[in-house]
Each structure stands twice: as C-alpha cells, then as structure tokens.
Amino acid sequence: MVEAITPMERDFTQWYTDIVKKAELMDYTSVRGCMVIEPYGWAIWENIRNFLDARFKELGHENVSMPLFIPESLLNKEKDHIKGFAPEVAWVTMGGGEKLPERLCVRPTSETLFCEHYARVIHSYRDLPKLYNQWCSVVRWEKTTRPFLRSVEFHWQEGHTMHETAEEAVAETERMLKVYADFCENQLAMPVIKGRKTESEKFAGAEATYTIEAMMYDGKALQAGTSHYFGDGFAKAFDVTFQGRDNSLRHPFQTSWGMSTRIIGGIIMTHGDDDGLVLPPAVAPVQVVVVPVAQHKPGVLEKANEVAARLRKRFRVKLDDSDQTPGWKFAQYEMKGVPLRLEIGPKDIAKDQCVLVRRTDRQKIFTPLGGLEDAVAEQLETVRRQMYGRALERRESMTYEARTLEEMKELADAKPGLVKAMWCGDPACEAKIKEAAGLSSRCIPFEQEHLSDTCACCGRPADQMVYWGKAY
Amino acid sequence: MVEAITPMERDFTQWYTDIVKKAELMDYTSVRGCMVIEPYGWAIWENIRNFLDARFKELGHENVSMPLFIPESLLNKEKDHIKGFAPEVAWVTMGGGEKLPERLCVRPTSETLFCEHYARVIHSYRDLPKLYNQWCSVVRWEKTTRPFLRSVEFHWQEGHTMHETAEEAVAETERMLKVYADFCENQLAMPVIKGRKTESEKFAGAEATYTIEAMMYDGKALQAGTSHYFGDGFAKAFDVTFQGRDNSLRHPFQTSWGMSTRIIGGIIMTHGDDDGLVLPPAVAPVQVVVVPVAQHKPGVLEKANEVAARLRKRFRVKLDDSDQTPGWKFAQYEMKGVPLRLEIGPKDIAKDQCVLVRRTDRQKIFTPLGGLEDAVAEQLETVRRQMYGRALERRESMTYEARTLEEMKELADAKPGLVKAMWCGDPACEAKIKEAAGLSSRCIPFEQEHLSDTCACCGRPADQMVYWGKAY
Numbered sequence: 001m002v003e004a005i006t007p008m009e010r011d012f013t014q015w016y017t018d019i020v021k022k023a024e025l026m027d028y029t030s031v032r033g034c035m036v037i038e039p040y041g042w043a044i045w046e047n048i049r050n051f052l053d054a055r056f057k058e059l060g061h062e063n064v065s066m067p068l069f070i071p072e073s074l075l076n077k078e079k080d081h082i083k084g085f086a087p088e089v090a091w092v093t094m095g096g097g098e099k100l101p102e103r104l105c106v107r108p109t110s111e112t113l114f115c116e117h118y119a120r121v122i123h124s125y126r127d128l129p130k131l132y133n134q135w136c137s138v139v140r141w142e143k144t145t146r147p148f149l150r151s152v153e154f155h156w157q158e159g160h161t162m163h164e165t166a167e168e169a170v171a172e173t174e175r176m177l178k179v180y181a182d183f184c185e186n187q188l189a190m191p192v193i194k195g196r197k198t199e200s201e202k203f204a205g206a207e208a209t210y211t212i213e214a215m216m217y218d219g220k221a222l223q224a225g226t227s228h229y230f231g232d233g234f235a236k237a238f239d240v241t242f243q244g245r246d247n248s249l250r251h252p253f254q255t256s257w258g259m260s261t262r263i264i265g266g267i268i269m270t271h272g273d274d275d276g277l278v279l280p281p282a283v284a285p286v287q288v289v290v291v292p293v294a295q296h297k298p299g300v301l302e303k304a305n306e307v308a309a310r311l312r313k314r315f316r317v318k319l320d321d322s323d324q325t326p327g328w329k330f331a332q333y334e335m336k337g338v339p340l341r342l343e344i345g346p347k348d349i350a351k352d353q354c355v356l357v358r359r360t361d362r363q364k365i366f367t368p369l370g371g372l373e374d375a376v377a378e379q380l381e382t383v384r385r386q387m388y389g390r391a392l393e394r395r396e397s398m399t400y401e402a403r404t405l406e407e408m409k410e411l412a413d414a415k416p417g418l419v420k421a422m423w424c425g426d427p428a429c430e431a432k433i434k435e436a437a438g439l440s441s442r443c444i445p446f447e448q449e450h451l452s453d454t455c456a457c458c459g460r461p462a463d464q465m466v467y468w469g470k471a472y
Numbered sequence: 473m474v475e476a477i478t479p480m481e482r483d484f485t486q487w488y489t490d491i492v493k494k495a496e497l498m499d500y501t502s503v504r505g506c507m508v509i510e511p512y513g514w515a516i517w518e519n520i521r522n523f524l525d526a527r528f529k530e531l532g533h534e535n536v537s538m539p540l541f542i543p544e545s546l547l548n549k550e551k552d553h554i555k556g557f558a559p560e561v562a563w564v565t566m567g568g569g570e571k572l573p574e575r576l577c578v579r580p581t582s583e584t585l586f587c588e589h590y591a592r593v594i595h596s597y598r599d600l601p602k603l604y605n606q607w608c609s610v611v612r613w614e615k616t617t618r619p620f621l622r623s624v625e626f627h628w629q630e631g632h633t634m635h636e637t638a639e640e641a642v643a644e645t646e647r648m649l650k651v652y653a654d655f656c657e658n659q660l661a662m663p664v665i666k667g668r669k670t671e672s673e674k675f676a677g678a679e680a681t682y683t684i685e686a687m688m689y690d691g692k693a694l695q696a697g698t699s700h701y702f703g704d705g706f707a708k709a710f711d712v713t714f715q716g717r718d719n720s721l722r723h724p725f726q727t728s729w730g731m732s733t734r735i736i737g738g739i740i741m742t743h744g745d746d747d748g749l750v751l752p753p754a755v756a757p758v759q760v761v762v763v764p765v766a767q768h769k770p771g772v773l774e775k776a777n778e779v780a781a782r783l784r785k786r787f788r789v790k791l792d793d794s795d796q797t798p799g800w801k802f803a804q805y806e807m808k809g810v811p812l813r814l815e816i817g818p819k820d821i822a823k824d825q826c827v828l829v830r831r832t833d834r835q836k837i838f839t840p841l842g843g844l845e846d847a848v849a850e851q852l853e854t855v856r857r858q859m860y861g862r863a864l865e866r867r868e869s870m871t872y873e874a875r876t877l878e879e880m881k882e883l884a885d886a887k888p889g890l891v892k893a894m895w896c897g898d899p900a901c902e903a904k905i906k907e908a909a910g911l912s913s914r915c916i917p918f919e920q921e922h923l924s925d926t927c928a929c930c931g932r933p934a935d936q937m938v939y940w941g942k943a944y
Contacts (some may be wrong), residue, residue, distance in 0.1 A: 027589055027592060029538075029585065029588060029589070030543055030545075030546055030588060031539045031541045031542070031543060031576065034539035034540070034541060036536060036537065036538055036539070036585075036589050037536060038536055039534035039535065039536055041532075042535050042536050042537055043534075043535070045537075046535065061510065061793070062511035062514075062515075063514050063515070063518065064508060064509060064510055064511055064514050065508065065509040065517075065609075065627065066501075066508055067501050067503045067506035067507070067508070067611060067625055068506070068540075068578070068611065068625050068626070069503045069506060070503070071502055071503060072501075075501055086569075087568065087569055088568055089567075090564045090566065090567040090568075090576075091564060091566035091567070092562045092563065092564050092565075092578065093563065093564075093565045093566060094562065094563035094565060094575075094615075095561075095562040095613040095624075096559065096560055096561075096562075096613030096615065097504075097558075097559055097613075103566075104503065104562075106540070106564065106578070110801070113501070113508075116501065116502060117499055117501070117508050120499060122501065130509070136538075136609075137540060137608075139540065141567040141568030141569075142568075143568065153539055153540050153541070155537065187681065311521040340806075347921055378903065393703050470761070
C-alpha cells in the first residue's frame with residue numbers, strides 16, 4: 001500500500017511536510033535550512049524555468065551570470081539595501097587556508113553586483129535599456145526554515161534592468177509583474193492578486209515593490225513573485241551614468257524582479273489534497289501516467305506501450321509496467337499529482353478504447369483510441385480549469401471585509417483567509433493592525449474597491465483598500 | 473573601426489585576454505577570480521548545457537540540486553578527498569550575525585553531499601543504479617586565475633552515479649567519457665585524446681580518473697572533461713549500503729564526471745585567430761549574421777528581413793541593420809566568431825541570390841535564394857569540418873616522440889606541443905620528467921603505441937605510452 005499522509009484538516013503543517021517527502025520532492029541534509037531537491041521536485045522547477053526563460057527572452061531579456069560573492073564594501077554602498085540584508089547574510093571569511101582581507105557575503109540578491117557591472121558597460125543612451133536576467137541560487141540566513149517556502153539557500157531568477165527614463169523603468173516593473181501573474185494564473189492555475197507593497201513591506205532599497213499574492217488552502221497568503229522599481233538610487237550610489245540624448249550626464253533608472261522555488265510550495269498548498277500533490281499540467285514532470293490493467297494478459301503491455309509512444313510525441317508520459325498492483329499505482333501517481341491517468345486493459349483493447357481519469361475529480365472518461373491525443377489535450381485543459389476554478393472559489397469564499405479594527409480581530413481569530421479593509425496610509429495603523437489582529441498588509445491591490453471613507457484602524461479619511469492576512 | 477586585438481604569435485596570453493573582452497564574453501569584478509559572464513558568453517554555455525543535458529537525459533540521468541554548502545565534518549569523512557580539497561576551499565564562518573558552531577565550506581565539488589543523500593535513499597539493489605546530475609557553480613580558491621580557464625567560481629555539471637557492481641560503475645565512467653569526447657569532436661570541432669590519468673594526477677579520492685585532453689593553438693594541453701571511478705571507497709566512508717540480490721548487505725560502486733565553463737576557454741584557444749573568436753556552429757549564439765549591403769537602397773532591408781525570417785526557422789540568426797558600415801559589421805562579427813555571414817545588396821537581389829562567407833576561410837559563395845536553408849546548413853557543416861580538420865592537423869604536427877629524458881627536455885624547450893614517450897609507471901620518473909623538462913603527464917591514452925621497450929626517464933622496462941605536455 002502507498003502510505004497515507006496526514007489529513008489537511010487535522011494538521012496542515014504536517015500534511016505539507018508529508019507531501020514534500022512522500023511525493024519525493026526533496027530530502028533534508030545536514031546543512032541547516034538547505035535541502036536536496038530530488039529529481040521529481042527539480043523537474044517541476046525545470047519546467048517553470050523553461051517556460052519563464054522563453055517568455056523573458058521573447059521580451060528581449062538576456063541571461064548572464066554574476067559572481068556568487070559580494071565584497072562587504074560593495075554590499076555597503078546603498079544604505080537602505082545593506083540595512084535590510086545585513087542581518088541575514090552568510091560571510092566567507094577564510095579562503096585557501098588564509099583569513100581574507102575583506103569578508104565576502106554569499107549573495108542574498110545581486111543588485112550590487114549588477115550595478116558594479118552596469119557602471120562599466122553603460123556609457124550612452126544607446127546602451128539602454130539593459131535587460132538582464134540570471135538563474136541561480138541565493139542565501140539568506142533564515143532562523144526558521146521550511147522546505148521550498150523558506151530556506152537558507154533557494155533557487156530563483158533575478159531580472160535586473162536599466163532604463164533611460166523613470167517611465168520606462170516603471171513600465172518594465174509593471175510588465176514583469178504581469179508576466180508573473182499570467183504565468184501563475186494560466187500555467188499554474190493559481191489565482192493571484194496584483195498590487196503594490198506598503199512602504200514598510202517593500203524591498204530594501206526600492207522605491208516601490210509590486211507583488212502578486214496567492215491564497216493557500218489554509219487561508220494564509222503567499223507572496224508568489226515581486227517586481228521592484230528603484231528609481232536612480234542605486235545608480236547614484238554606484239555611479240552608473242550615461243550620456244543622454246541632450247549630451248548631459250544622467251543616471252539610469254532601475255528595476256529588479258524575481259520568482260523562486262518558493263512557488264513550488266505555493267503549488268502544493270494551492271492545489272494539494274489528502275491524497276497528495278495535484279500538479280498543474282503545464283509544469284507536471286509527468287502529465288499522463290499509463291497504467292496497464294491485467295498486464296500479464298497477452299497484448300496488454302504491447303498496446304500500453306504503443307499508446308504511450310503515441311502520446312510521448314505531444315506530452316510528458318510515463319508508463320508504469322512494474323509488478324505493483326494497479327491499485328498501488330493509482331495511489332502512487334495520485335500522491336505524485338500526475339494530472340491524468342490512462343488505464344488500459346483487455347476489455348478496453350477489445351473495444352479499441354482506454355479510460356482517462358482526472359486527478360482533480362477522478363471522473364472516468366472512456367475514450368476511443370482514435371484521436372486520443374486530442375482527447376488527452378482536452379482533459380489536461382479541463383484539469384487546469386478545474387484547478388483554477390476551485391482555487392478561485394476558495395479564495396473568494398475566504399476573503400472578508402472589515403470596517404473596524406475590532407472586526408479585523410474577530411475575522412483573524414475566527415476565519416482563516418484574507419481581509420479587505422480601508423487604510424489611511426499611516427504606517428502606525430499598519431503596525432497596530434499587525435499587533436492587535438496579527439494581520440500584515442499583503443498589498444494595495446491594483447483593483448481597488450471603495451469599502452468606506454475611513455481607515456479601519458484610526459477612523460481618519462482613507463482612500464485605499466488593502467488586503468490584510470497571515471502570510472508564509 | 474573595430475579595434476584590433478594583439479596578434480597570437482606576438483603574445484598569446486594577451487591575445488586570449490583581448491578576445492574574452494572584445495568578443496564580450498566576460499567582465500572582471502571586484503571579487504578576486506570571479507567574473508561576470510556576459511550575455512554572449514553565457515549564451516555559449518547555455519548551448520553547451522542544452523546539448524549535454526539532453527544527452528544525459530537520453531542516457532537515463534536525472535537532474536537534482538544539492539546544497540551550496542558542505543559542513544566541515546561531512547567534507548572530512550573521506551580522507552584522500554579532504555586532503556586534496558582542503559587547501560583550496562572557502563569557508564563560511566558567520567551567518568545571521570553570529571559565528572557558526574561549525575564551519576561550512578562552499579562546495580568545491582559535491583561527492584560528499586551526494587553520498588550523504590544516497591545513504592538515505594538507497595536501500596535495495598532495486599534502487600540502483602542512481603544516475604544523478606546537477607548544473608551549478610563551485611568554488612576553488614585558486615591563487616592565479618584566468619577567465620574561463622581557472623577561476624575561483626566556475627560553472628559546471630557534475631554527474632554522480634551509484635551502481636550495483638564495480639563493472640557497471642566502470643562502464644558508466646567510460647560511457648560518460650565517451651559522451652564528452654563525442655561532444656568535443658562533433659559539436660565543438662575539437663579533437664581530443666581519451667585516456668587515463670596517472671596515480672599522481674587523478675582526482676582526490678578516486679580509484680581511477682579518465683580524461684579527454686585537447687591541444688590548444690599554442691601547443692599546451694587542456695583537460696576538457698574528466699570522469700572518475702571511485703570503487704566503494706566513499707560508499708564505505710559514508711555508510712551507503714544496499715541489500716543485494718542474495719540478501720547480503722553491500723556497498724554500491726560510484727562514479728562522478730564533469731565538464732565546466734573552462735571548455736569555453738578551450739574553444740577560444742583551439743579555434744580563434746588574429747581576427748577574433750571562431751565559434752563551432754553547434755554552440756554559436758549567432759550561427760548566421762545577415763548584413764545588408766547598401767541598405768538605404770529601396771528593397772534591400774525588406775529582402776534582408778525576409779531572408780533572416782526564413783532562416784530563423786532553422787538557425788540562430790541575427791540581422792544587423794544598424795547604421796555602421798558593412799566593413800565595420802564584417803569585422804565585428806568576425807571578432808565574435810559568427811560561423812557564417814550572409815551579405816545581400818541590390819545586385820544580389822536583382823540576381824535572386826546572396827553571398828555566404830565562411831568565418832574559417834572567408835570564401836565567398838554566391839548562393840541562389842531558392843533552397844537557401846539547405847545551402848546554409850551545408851556551409852555550417854563545412855565550417856565545422858574545416859575547424860576540426862585544422863585543429864587535428866595542428867595537433868598532429870605538434871605532437872612529438874621522445875625516447876630519452878634528454879630528448880624530452882629538448883622538445884620541451886624548442887617545440888611547443890605534446891610529447892609521446894614510454895613510461896615505466898614509477899611516480900618518481902613522472903616527477904623527474906616534470907622537474908627536468910617541465911612536462912606533466914597528460915594521460916595514458918586508450919590508443920597505445922609501442923614506441924620502445926623502455927622508460928624514457930629511467931630506461932627500465934616500460935609497457936605504456938604516455939602523453940606529456942605543458943598544461944592549462
């Protein structure tokens with residue numbers, strides 16, 4: 001038997017831990033907060049990477065590779081940035097058996113390295129925009145860690161661009177947020193709220209941080225991707241200049257944006273159920289698992305192989321002809337979140353058909369072998385739509401409105417989910433809401449609603465609605 | 473004008489440095505020995521990676537991701553391994569503002585991490601073989617560094633496999649060496665010598681190291697890829713066991729194999745000339761550059777765009793319609809090593825043709841636009857064959873035979889290149905040859921020649937021929 005996992009409603013945290021292990025996504029190591037990402041987990045990340053990478057390139061971005069290390073003096077150049085990151089970096093102090101003359105931090109993010117390079121290669125407005133990206137891992141010395149969601153080392157991509165004007169840079173920041181949002185909604189079937197972070201929640205050194213926020217099964221929010229606008233603050237600190245069209249010397253305007261392996265945690269907690277993982281077809285390492293039924297009977301394995309070979313031309317397919325029972329295999333690939341199962345046995349073969357079973361609702365669809373490819377494509381799209389629909393419905397049913405701090409506290413205590421409430425913009429109110437209700441500001445959404453004229457916390461005039469919640 | 477580079481014959485080292493900068497492959501940073509790999513350089517690495525990755529996967533390998541850090545106690549477990557690597561590692565001693573209870577080294581290679589994981593996931597012969605690979609960067613605290621050839625941080629892939637029997641592991645070691653050799657010869661047009669390293673040159677902790685050695689333009693050798701057989705030494709040190717077919721508890725047999733960004737240095741020094749880089753078509757970021765001639769004349773840019781769009785369906789194509797002169801563009805893309813140039817101007821258009829020019833010999837080939845795709849494919853193959861042929865011819869003309877240490881010394885002083893000589897197998901002779909002639913053993917080639925019955929150094933009986941040389 002495939003070993004069962006802890007039910008979600010009994011202990012969501014343990015359910016999550018069970019899934020990452022039982023679905024063979026990762027393994028723990030002797031390095032605190034660092035993990036082995038196993039083949040099945042890494043294949044999900046490769047699919048995410050391949051999709052995003054192609055999208056970035058279509059939009060004109062070029063991949064580069066920056067060093068792993070940042071000298072302390074370089075990290076110190078932009079004051080807000082170092083203030084934000086200093087407490088959570090790892091320092092290399094010894095190399096080749098000797099104490100280093102200057103400490104090197106293991107990059108927690110690479111703005112400083114990109115700026116040092118940009119100062120060398122940007123001279124004229126003709127050199128702009130610079131649209132760079134890199135795929136790498138970064139290190140942040142987190143105290144409490146959880147697989148994928150918060151780890152000391154994590155993988156990501158970090159885009160870093162420089163532009164001639166502030167308008168262009170802001171447009172890039174917004175464009176890349178939209179790329180992330182479209183990816184989450186269309187590929188990962190994960191509904192997201194697009195918005196801006198408050199001053200106290202923005203990235204260290206940024207003028208503005210945009211975010212997409214997703215709601216997990218337990219009602220908590222997950223920041224799924226961010227995009228930052230820096231103005232020319234780093235450019236000034238790093239002396240990046242260019243000759244403008246009017247021959248004057250100017251500073252370029254900068255952005256950065258990132259999505260990380262944390263999104264795998266988001267996929268698990270958005271779509272998973274008590275039988276295991278449920279993977280969006282676009283990133284599932286195996287989209288269709290072929291399970292032969294009564295495989296010892298003549299012709300069954302041959303037919304199963306023939307069908308698998310046909311489907312491999314369009315889909316990622318696994319045929320399991322091991323000597324486990326079909327029941328074991330069903331449970332195993334449900335645990336691994338394979339979106340579609342194809343069963344084929346002697347009776348099906350006699351009728352020139354097979355059975356497709358969706359991971360989402362287990363509905364059995366008897367399908368003629370002629371035109372099977374199109375039927376599979378259609379069912380995968382149905383799975384995606386079902387996943388998106390359920391996640392959206394759940395988010396909507398778990399999003400509440402509050403008009404007072406008291407209401408916010410009651411909701412926070414009684415109902416997991418997001419709370420919409422008006423805010424005056426004062427960081428003091430934001431801090432008070434966090435302290436009193438345990439809710440942090442998730443974002444000021446682009447799609448605003450006018451719930452009332454006054455701040456839920458202080459009662460002063462308020463013209464912006466904020467999403468508040470508990471967050472991963 | 474495109475700025476000229478130092479001629480190879482005048483100063484080969486400076487020529488190399490000029491190329492990596494002028495072809496925009498890399499930039500220096502303020503971190504000693506670490507570089508920015510710029511878009512053009514990184515695109516070469518991506519092409520290398522995509523080809524090898526597909527090959528590895530075809531052969532059943534799965535990608536994973538191991539931590540960046542290795543705790544000191546874990547690195548210390550295999551005695552020969554730590555002895556080899558301890559002098560050249562970087563140590564993280566501080567994290568999150570506090571001194572760490574145990575130092576973490578930044579991985580110089582990941583055998584120890586893979587073994588720790590294998591000990592947790594290998595239980596039975598049914599779990600074998602484990603065929604894992606990862607793409608990452610590693611750090612070795614080199615004293616003298618050169619872009620791509622020897623850097624503190626470098627990118628590579630490291631395959632790590634575990635097998636039920638020694639025979640299987642040895643076969644894997646040989647199989648992967650052959651994958652590297654085929655890749656170098658067929659894709660990179662780089663002839664290589666396959667062989668085994670001597671005891672003193674093998675990898676720290678390995679029972680045997682296999683290598684492919686290439687000869688650079690200046691006659692020096694470059695180790696282009698290695699494959700190691702570990703026996704069950706690490707498995708014993710890390711307590712990796714499995715239940716065998718006879719129910720007894722056994723240790724699995726291990727391999728590892730790697731190819732790194734150093735190969736980009738090898739491409740430069742194998743194929744480059746005084747006009748710049750010459751890139752093998754298989755990994756060139758731009759395979760065909762389209763240069764319109766008299767582009768202000770009506771219809772020229774339209775036609776150039778049309779031709780470029782047609783070719784993009786099969787090749788990596790760049791159309792340069794900037795306002796630089798055609799002469800500047802010719803020099804610029806020769807510097808960047810683009811294998812094929814396509815010129816098209818009003819006279820060509822009138823004749824429904826274009827001009828193809830090979831980077832290797834600048835021959836102009838007037839080519840009808842009908843069937844252009846096949847003509848381009850054919851010319852790219854010609855470029856590859858020419859590159860391979862020249863490199864092989866050069867290697868053969870610069871490979872010498874020696875029968876005595878005196879002859880080895882004379883050759884080493886007078887003629888750059890490789891020296892074939894018989895060796896008795898005694899490390900003392902190997903050390904003496906290194907000291908007296910400055911030649912290190914490159915490999916004991918699989919393809920042996922019987923030059924004489926005696927060791928060139930000591931005169932005792934010898935039954936193996938070794939390639940000796942100066943090396944990068």
